[in-house]
Amino acid sequence: MKRLLIVDDDDAIRLSLATAFKDTFETREASGGRDAIDILGEWLPDVVLLDQRMFDMDGLETLSHIKDIDPDIPVVMITAYGTISDAVKAMKQGATDYIQKPYDIEEVRIIVNRAATIGAMKREIKELKGEMNMFGMVGASEAMKDVFETIEEFAPTDINILITGPTGVGKEMAARAIHHKSLRREGVFVPINLAAIPESLMESELFGYDKGAFTGASTSKAGKVELGDKGTLFLDEIGDMGKTLQAKLLRFLETRVVERLGSTRYRPVDVRIISATNQDLSNAVDTGAFREDLFYRLNTVYINIPPLKERLVDISILTDHFISIYNQRFKKDIQDVSKEVMDRFLSYPWRGNVRELMHTIEFGVAKCKQSLISLSDLPPQMLSSQQTVNGESAMVEEVKQLERQMIQNALITTDSNRTKAAELLGISLRSLQYKLKKYNMV
Numbered sequence: 094m095k096r097l098l099i100v101d102d103d104d105a106i107r108l109s110l111a112t113a114f115k116d117t118f119e120t121r122e123a124s125g126g127r128d129a130i131d132i133l134g135e136w137l138p139d140v141v142l143l144d145q146r147m148f149d150m151d152g153l154e155t156l157s158h159i160k161d162i163d164p165d166i167p168v169v170m171i172t173a174y175g176t177i178s179d180a181v182k183a184m185k186q187g188a189t190d191y192i193q194k195p196y197d198i199e200e201v202r203i204i205v206n207r208a209a210t211i212g213a214m215k216r217e218i219k220e221l222k223g224e225m226n227m228f229g230m231v232g233a234s235e236a237m238k239d240v241f242e243t244i245e246e247f248a249p250t251d252i253n254i255l256i257t258g259p260t261g262v263g264k265e266m267a268a269r270a271i272h273h274k275s276l277r278r279e280g281v282f283v284p285i286n287l288a289a290i291p292e293s294l295m296e297s298e299l300f301g302y303d304k305g306a307f308t309g310a311s312t313s314k315a316g317k318v319e320l321g322d323k324g325t326l327f328l329d330e331i332g333d334m335g336k337t338l339q340a341k342l343l344r345f346l347e348t349r350v351v352e353r354l355g356s357t358r359y360r361p362v363d364v365r366i367i368s369a370t371n372q373d374l375s376n377a378v379d380t381g382a383f384r385e386d387l388f389y390r391l392n393t394v395y396i397n398i399p400p401l402k403e404r405l406v407d408i409s410i411l412t413d414h415f416i417s418i419y420n421q422r423f424k425k426d427i428q429d430v431s432k433e434v435m436d437r438f439l440s441y442p443w444r445g446n447v448r449e450l451m452h453t454i455e456f457g458v459a460k461c462k463q464s465l466i467s468l469s470d471l472p473p474q475m476l477s478s479q480q481t482v483n484g485e486s487a488m489v490e491e492v493k494q495l496e497r498q499m500i501q502n503a504l505i506t507t508d509s510n511r512t513k514a515a516e517l518l519g520i521s522l523r524s525l526q527y528k529l530k531k532y533n534m535v
């Protein structure tokens with residue numbers, strides 16, 4: 094059954110919509126934007142019906158969160174009567190369609206069904222490719238599957254988690270997903286980048302200070318640890334922490350009370366700690382640069398995200414994901430990268446990992462004037478790379494097979510009407526024609 098998520102803070106409207114669709118859709122209901130995002134963390138719908146005016150999170154803001162999680166989910170906005178500018182804003186921000194209040198339920202049915210057909214087709218393709226999505230963090234590799242499973246298992250506990258991996262692999266994204274899936278999701282997520290703070294300021298930054306604690310401390314200030322009360326503290330680049338601060342952090346973890354600099358008061362703080370590093374901390378423990386006792390406390394559960402070049406499957410999934418994101422941002426309709434580009438991607442070292450791939454696609458989508466990103470659309474540094482072009486990977490071949498299959502199904506369903514088939518597939522007619530030619534299906 095196709096899936097529908099209804100987001101409205103008006104209980105009566107939500108109920109009437111849910112009743113109208115209960116026989117034709119698997120429906121879920123959210124009473125606000127936050128609620129909707131919680132649901133998207135474990136269940137991706139084929140279409141979202143979203144009220145534009147809600148008290149907790151405005152509809153447009155909710156729309157942009159939904160698009161960050163999965164840019165391909167169609168969102169139909171419900172706007173108030175006479176506010177055509179609301180509808181225009183929604184469409185500009187990527188809504189698929191809109192319905193004005195007071196609406197006729199038959200009209201809603203038609204619009205929702207149409208959007209859901211496209212949404213379901215896209216979800217099916219992603220499922221066939223094995224794509225997983227956790228609050229916008231996507232992947233299909235075994236390594237990412239392990240990451241997602243560990244997050245599922247330990248997010249709801251209060252256990253400290255250490256995330257390791259080179260730059261740009263998604264450590265912070267994983268930390269945010271853990272927070273969203275934890276019982277502290279209503280609390281704050283406080284990131285602290287320890288590499289960005291001079292050693293001399295770290296203690297006051299983390300634990301705060303009282304008035305007069307040092308020259309210049311003209312007022313009292315709570316530290317980040319205190320701000321994180323009832324929430325999650327994300328200690329980024331933990332390997333850059335000096336020995337003095339390591340001792341203070343360990344003391345905090347043992348006592349769970351904060352002592353501001355220059356203060357004699359103890360303040361209890363209830364915080365969950367996720368830390369991250371791109372260094373080899375166990376090595377730092379061996380050399381004595383990092384305290385072993387602190388290491389074991391932070392490392393109760395350990396998540397390692399491998400470099401992108403070791404997850405070739407994810408390159409293809411992430412490429413599609415970022416193309417969708419930047420298509421919406423730049424109002425473009427790019428379908429894919431060319432075969433040559435994918436070959437280059439699969440053999441490129443990706444030292445900046447997912448972040449580098451994301452920027453590469455951003456650049457490519459912005460520059461590309463056709464429906465396919467070609468080598469000449471890539472940033473110059475990628476073209477000068479000395480990589481040899483390898484043979485096509487088995488995965489790419491498999492993905493192509495799936496795509497062929499989907500196109501064939503769409504053509505059968507629509508009696509070979511290409512316009513309808515393209516609509517069903519959620520792609521433009523031009524790109525369907527292109528794909529038919531590419532796969533020798535004409």
Ligand SMILES: Nc1ncnc2c1ncn2[C@@H]1O[C@H](COP(=O)(O)OP(=O)(O)OP(=O)(O)O)[C@@H](O)[C@H]1O
Nearest residue numbers: 229230231232259260261262263264265266447448
């Ligand atoms: N699996 C993924 N799916 C979608 N986007 C991702 C994924 N992994 C990373 N990104 C994106 O890549 C960028 C870098 O991710 P993030 O900041 O989490 O990396 P990091 O490991 O913390 O990097 P650094 O070590 O440099 O701080 C972000 O914009 C993030 O949204």
Ligand SMILES: [Mg+2]
Nearest residue numbers: 264265329369
């Ligand atoms: Mg980071």
